[in-house]
Structures are given as C-alpha cells and as structure tokens.
Amino acid sequence: MDEFKHNSEENYIEIIQRLVKCIVVLLVIIVVLLVIQITGLPTPQKDLSKKDSDTKIETPEKKSVVDVWIAPDTTQIKIEKNAAQIIYGRELIANTSFYLGPKGKLQHSSNGMNCQNCHLDAGTKPFGNNYSAVASTYPKFRERSGTMESIYKRVNDCFERSLNGKALDTLGSEMQAIVAYIKWLGKDVPKGEKPKGVGLTELTYLDRPADPEKGKTIYMLKCKTCHAENGEGKFNDGQLTYQYPPIWGEHSYNKGAGLFRLSRFAGYVKSNMPQNTTFDSPQLTDEEAWDVSAFVNSQPRPEKNLSKDRPKIAGKPVDHPFGPYADKFTEQQHKYGPFGPIADARKKTKK
Ligand code: HEC
Numbered sequence: 001m002d003e004f005k006h007n008s009e010e011n012y013i014e015i016i017q018r019l020v021k022c023i024v025v026l027l028v029i030i031v032v033l034l035v036i037q038i039t040g041l042p043t044p045q046k047d048l049s050k051k052d053s054d055t056k057i058e059t060p061e062k063k064s065v066v067d068v069w070i071a072p073d074t075t076q077i078k079i080e081k082n083a084a085q086i087i088y089g090r091e092l093i094a095n096t097s098f099y100l101g102p103k104g105k106l107q108h109s110s111n112g113m114n115c116q117n118c119h120l121d122a123g124t125k126p127f128g129n130n131y132s133a134v135a136s137t138y139p140k141f142r143e144r145s146g147t148m149e150s151i152y153k154r155v156n157d158c159f160e161r162s163l164n165g166k167a168l169d170t171l172g173s174e175m176q177a178i179v180a181y182i183k184w185l186g187k188d189v190p191k192g193e194k195p196k197g198v199g200l201t202e203l204t205y206l207d208r209p210a211d212p213e214k215g216k217t218i219y220m221l222k223c224k225t226c227h228a229e230n231g232e233g234k235f236n237d238g239q240l241t242y243q244y245p246p247i248w249g250e251h252s253y254n255k256g257a258g259l260f261r262l263s264r265f266a267g268y269v270k271s272n273m274p275q276n277t278t279f280d281s282p283q284l285t286d287e288e289a290w291d292v293s294a295f296v297n298s299q300p301r302p303e304k305n306l307s308k309d310r311p312k313i314a315g316k317p318v319d320h321p322f323g324p325y326a327d328k329f330t331e332q333q334h335k336y337g338p339f340g341p342i343a344d345a346r347k348k349t350k351k
C-alpha cells in the first residue's frame with residue numbers, strides 16, 4: 001500500500017513535470033507566435049505604406065509628364081491616306097533652308113533659317129514653340145492682322161517675318177504639305193483646346209526694365225560659342241543650312257517677328273537654350289532670360305513695314321515694341337519693361 005502510495009506519488013510528480021513541460025512548450029509556441037505576429041504584422045503594413053508613399057511620389061511626376069502634350073508617333077504617319085504629303089511637310093519644317101533658303105533647291109524665298117530652329121523638334125517639343133494647338137484653334141481671330149486667320153495665313157506670317165522671306169503660294173505643294181503635317185500633329189487635340197506645354201513658357205515679369213548690358217555678359221558667356229560674336233551663327237558645310245542659326249543681323253528674323261517681342265524671346269530661351277535645354281531643367285534664371293533677350297533684341301536686324309499691323313492699338317500686347325499705344329507708357333517701357341505696371345493699368349481700364 002505504501003509502495004502503491006509511493007508509486008502514485010511518483011506518477012503524480014511525473015504528470016506535473018509533463019504538464020509543466022507542456023506549458024513551457026505552449027508558452028514558447030505562444031511567444032514564437034507573438035514574435036511572428038509582432039514582426040510579421042508590420043511587414044505587410046510596411047509594404048502597404050511603401051506602396052502608398054510610392055504612389056504619392058509617383059503621382060506628381062507622372063502628372064507633369066502625362067499632362068504635357070506628346071506628339072503622335074511618326075511611325076504611324078504611314079497609315080494616313082496622305083502619308084507622303086505629311087512626311088514632306090515635316091521635312092520642310094525641319095530643313096526649310098535646304099528647299100527654300102538663299103541657296104534652296106526649289107526656290108530662294110527665305111533667310112536660311114529652318115522653321116525647326118524656333119519650332120523645335122519639328123514642332124513637337126513641349127514649351128519649344130510646338131504646333132499642338134494649331135489644328136484645334138485655327139481659323140481664329142488675331143489682333144496682329146485684325147482678321148480671322150487660317151493656318152495658311154499664320155504659316156506665311158512666319159515666312160514673311162521669322163524667315164524674313166516671301167509668302168508661299170497657298171495652293172502650292174509645299175504649303176499644302178506643311179499644313180497637312182501641322183494638322184496631323186494636332187489631330188488628337190479636341191477642337192478649341194490647348195494642351196499643356198503648348199507654345200512658349202510664360203515668364204513672370206521683372207519689376208525692373210530688362211537690361212541689355214547684363215544681357216550682353218550672359219550672351220558672351222552662354223550663347224556666343226554657338227551663335228557667334230556678332231549673332232551671325234555658323235553655317236554647315238556647303239552653306240545650304242545653318243548648324244547654329246543667326247540670332248541678329250541681316251540673316252535673322254525681322255522686327256515684325258514674334259521673337260522680337262521680349263516675352264516671346266525670353267520664354268523661348270528659358271525652356272530651350274543653351275541647346276538641348278528642356279522646360280523641366282532650365283539653365284538660365286528668369287532674370288538672365290529677360291536680360292539676354294533685351295541684349296539680343298537691341299542688336300540690328302531686318303526692318304519690316306508694320307504699318308498695317310495691329311489696327312486696334314488697344315489690342316497691342318504689353319511688350320509690343322512699336323507705338324502708338326492706347327496707354328501712356330513709353331515705347332521704351334513697352335520694349336524692355338517693366339511690363340507689370342502696363343498690365344495692371346490695362347486691367348483697371350477694363351473694369
Ligand atoms: C525665328 C523664330 C521662328 C521661326 C524660324 C519660325 N517661327 Fe513660327 N512662330 C514663332 C513665334 C515666336 C510664334 C508665336 C508663338 C507665341 O506667340 O506663343 C510662332 C507661331 C507660329 C504658328 C502659330 C502657332 C500657334 O499655336 O498659334 C505657326 C503655325 C508657325 N509659327 C509656323 C511656322 C512655320 C511653318 C515656320 C517656317 C516656315 C515658322 N513658323 C518659322 C517663331 C518662329
């Protein structure tokens with residue numbers, strides 16, 4: 001009986017020992033599970049938050065790129081009925097001088113510049129004076145002529161002013177091709193709309209006049225290597241086309257051209273110059289862009305009879321460099337600024 005008692009006591013102890021072991025094992029399992037839970041839970045959370053912040057970072061980046069107009073894919077021109085005409089139009093925009101320059105293969109009716117010198121990458125570059133909104137907004141009323149203008153008229157404006165040349169025959173195959181290309185470029189832009197990245201960058205006005213002296217220093221430092229000491233640019237071999245187009249002097253755009261307005265020049269340069277600059281990585285400050293514009297546009301260049309321009313003088317842009325004006329600001333201020341006070345005065349008279 002004693003022995004039995006002893007035995008059952010031993011059994012009891014053994015059972016307790018086993019129970020303790022079980023409890024320890026269970027505790028270990030619970031601890032392990034807890035550890036897994038604690039370190040395991042944040043992992044998916046981390047992933048989630050990573051994704052969150054990823055998309056947060058991505059959205060603005062994507063937006064700026066997605067928002068900016070992208071030209072249609074040129075490899076798709078071939079599916080168009082008038083593919084050959086569109087391709088010829090693109091060629092004329094890119095190599096205008098080869099066909100129509102002073103030594104052009106077809107005729108000699110322009111100054112040696114290419115449309116593409118100002119309408120970069122054949123008129124496709126964001127803020128590089130692209131043609132994205134031409135098909136969608138023309139024909140339209142323009143203050144410059146005081147009339148409704150067709151795309152033909154607008155193209156010939158650049159021939160007569162920016163290329164300081166002669167207008168093309170509207171029915172000729174060159175004009176027809178140029179317009180076909182411009183229409184193809186804008187084919188996906190809804191009527192009346194202007195995509196982001198159209199035309200030129202609009203810079204904020206300086207609160208002082210743009211300074212040709214400061215601009216000269218910038219020109220000598222950052223532009224002269226390509227556009228040359230006297231703004232004459234540099235020819236390619238054979239002198240048929242320019243490697244670096246002239247920016248003043250007898251072969252440059254005339255005083256009726258868009259770039260002769262300071263805001264157009266400054267906006268162009270800010271997002272595109274020196275060569276290969278893009279709108280999202282400008283090389284010049286706004287001040288530098290305004291000042292270099294003042295310097296270049298105070299240099300000599302071809303004249304143009306502008307007596308028929310801007311029949312409504314109140315419709316002159318603030319930086320239209322030729323009087324008379326509907327306001328009391330001087331021609332000097334309309335040319336070099338500050339433009340802010342002119343713009344403000346206009347807002348007041350409109351109210
Ligand atoms: C010296 C620079 C220069 C050259 C070269 C030039 N243009 Fe222009 N062009 C301009 C400027 C500046 C504007 C007006 C941009 C603005 O007001 O925002 C313009 C505007 C235009 C527009 C109207 C764009 C719009 O959205 O309303 C068309 C079309 C055009 N040019 C076609 C041509 C063609 C075709 C050629 C070649 C025959 C050419 N340009 C050569 C500077 C140039």
Ligand code: HEC
Binds near residue numbers: 273284
């Ligand atoms: C590395 C060479 C290079 C430098 C530096 C350079 N450009 Fe240009 N520039 C070009 C080329 C090339 C073009 C024509 C672009 C094309 O056809 O694709 C051009 C075009 C232009 C045009 C329009 C066409 C014309 O001749 O009127 C202007 C205006 C202009 N540049 C101004 C400037 C200014 C201002 C600077 C200095 C801040 C500058 N560039 C620096 C190479 C250069």
